Amino acid sequence: MDDLTEMLKGTLEGCxxxxxxxxxxxxxAITRRLNELGFADVVEGTVYTILLRLEKNGLVxxxxxxxxxxxxxxxxxxxxxxxxxxxxxxxxxxxxxxxxDKLKEGGR
Amino acid sequence: xxxxxTITGSDLTREWKAFEARAEALPADHRAAWEQxxxxxxxxxxxxxxxxxxxxxxALGLLEETAADGQSIQEVLGDDVQGxxxxxxxxxxxxxxxxxxxxxxxxxxxxxxxxxxx
Numbered sequence: 683m684d685d686l687t688e689m690l691k692g693t694l695e696g697c698x699x700x701x702x703x704x705x706x707x708x709x710x711a712i713t714r715r716l717n718e719l720g721f722a723d724v725v726e727g728t729v730y731t732i733l734l735r736l737e738k739n740g741l742v743x744x745x746x747x748x749x750x751x752x753x754x755x756x757x758x759x760x761x762x763x764x765x766x767x768x769x770x771x772x773x774x775x776x777x778x779x780x781x782x783d784k785l786k787e788g789g790r
Numbered sequence: 791x792x793x794x795x796t797i798t799g800s801d802l803t804r805e806w807k808a809f810e811a812r813a814e815a816l817p818a819d820h821r822a823a824w825e826q827x828x829x830x831x832x833x834x835x836x837x838x839x840x841x842x843x844x845x846x847x848x849a850l851g852l853l854e855e856t857a858a859d860g861q862s863i864q865e866v867l868g869d870d871v872q873g874x875x876x877x878x879x880x881x882x883x884x885x886x887x888x889x890x891x892x893x894x895x896x897x898x899x900x901x902x903x904x905x906x907x908x
Contacts (some may be wrong), residue, residue, distance in 0.1 A: 709852075710856070710859055725865060728868070728877075730848075735880065749855075751859075752857070753855055755855065774899060
């Protein structure tokens with residue numbers, strides 16, 4: 683689907699939180715997961731900037747692990763603040779999607 | 791950082807040299823992206839450019855990591871290097887009117903959620 687990126691932008695941070703919540707993971711794997719889901723336009727750079735933001739906001743715990751090739755990889759896991767943020771994200775998402783569904787069904 | 795380095799910026803020169811040495815080792819397309827990133831980040835620089843150093847270090851790290859993975863630069867940055875740089879610099883003096891709109895919308899939704907007891 684084209685032109686999904688703009689719409690996705692605001693929710694991508696929540697998606698990344700959710701992916702990290704299920705297991706400790708790194709940028710490339712998160713990007714692949716999103717691509718598999720059908721978000722083909724999401725590139726690693728996008729995920730990287732989101733991870734930076736999560737780190738800055740103190741929502742993730744970062745561990746550097748050596749990788750077979752190249753520089754060490756950064757692995758991300760959620761901390762308590764991150765899990766709290768994820769709960770909030772799903773609450774906001776419920777709110778937003780229920781309102782938009784309502785609009786589509788012609789209710790008010 | 792000591793006084794001499796603060797005044798002369800000699801530490802920055804040293805860091806730049808280290809960056810460029812790392813960039814030299816990248817494959818051609820990643821090196822081209824590095825040049826682009828430097829250009830697009832420069833508007834977010836402070837007077838000395840010191841604020842950009844950790845950001846550039848991270849971006850270079852991303853390029854190194856993805857090059858080692860064998861990813862193409864298209865897979866890493868897509869076609870919006872400028873957007874990537876704006877997001878990298880984010881917050882630090884890079885706030886656009888759209889950020890403010892987004893914030894306002896978020897605030898309003900949060901208020902509504904509060905009213906609903908959600």
